[in-house]
Amino acid sequence: MTLLETLNQDMKQAMKNKDKITLSVIRMVKASIQNETIKLGKDSLSEDEEMTILSREVKQRKDSLQEFKSAGRDDLVQQLETELDILQTYMPKQLTNEELEAIVQLTIEEVNATSKKDMGKVMSAIMPKVKGKADGSQINKLVQKQLSN
CATH class of the missing domain: 1.10.10.410 (Arc Repressor Mutant, subunit A)
Structure with a gap:
């Protein structure tokens, strides 16, 4: 199953569960994948290209997390940590x-x-x-x- 198919299934489940944060994160990732697909002029992306996009999303949030921590924005830190946890579920197992x-x-x-x-x-x-x-x-x-x- 491709990342996009998994995201679609999880999005439906998040809607049923009324999980707004998960739904929001999944929509952002799907939008990034669709934007990249359009930019490259393809019908669909390879698994490798999808992982690149997912990695970019994780990196952006990690960078923002550091900025918010140094600025003392605990409200945004908590939200970003939750988003990162959600994104990590779609990432491959990290190497030790x-x-x-x-x-x-x-x-x-x-x-x-x-x-x-x-x-x-x-x-x-x-x-x-x-x-x-x-x-x-x-x-x-x-x-x-x-x-x-």
Whole structure:
């Protein structure tokens, strides 16, 4: 079942349950998917493209969450945390720190990276492997740590 089909089913359930927050989040994600579909001029998106959109939505909310926390807007922090929890249910299972470290180490060996100059090469090789399963900034830190040793 595609992400869009899952969203449609969950949207119907949220309507039945009168769950306004879940309904709102699902509608936002569906709108993002439809906008991307129109922008690319396709009938439907691949699973990979859908995951990219979902990851972008999660990242936007995480960034906003940090801003609201630093501004002391607890009302908006609570709402964003709820939205993030809802979005996380559609994301693939996140990799553990140990799994990420192993992937980073393996990729560094694959591309024969030796210094921080090779950072771009390593990141471009890793990101497709972990798409949607890990945060890019976390991977960036791990790669920097490994290359500085």
